[in-house]
Amino acid sequence: MNKLKLLLSIATLAFLQIGCTNESTSDLIDDTIIDEITYSNTVKSIIDNNCIMCHxxxxxxxxxxSLTTYADxxxxxLNRGLxxxxxxxxxxxGMMPNGGTRLPQATIDKISSWAETGFQE
Structure with missing residues (x-):
């Protein structure tokens, strides 16, 4: 029985060694397509979920x-330091949302990116 366990362990290690190589980096590249950050597909929902109750x-x-429209x-x-x-x-x-929890940095970064890339609608 011990010989069988040893043989299975060796076979498993050999299989793992053959199956896992580091000769290629192609499987390490993240090909995830990230949607372009626009007002309608990203920013509007952030504003609607966090700001509209007051704005x-x-x-x-x-x-x-008001923050109900793209123009707002x-x-x-551009002019109000959002x-x-x-x-x-x-x-x-002066932190917004007033009396609430600060938005996650990733969410703030999306709004910043939207502004930096030209305020795409």
């Missing part, structure tokens, strides 16, 4: 402007 068509809770959000990034406000540390004065 509605008629802003509430002291919000100074683009203007907020990215700077959502990038502030949790609890910092």
């Amino acid at each position: 509605a068509a008629t802003p509430v809770n002291g919000a100074p402007m 959000v683009r203007n907020a990034v 990215i700077e406000r959502i990038s502030r540390a949790q609890g910092a004065p």
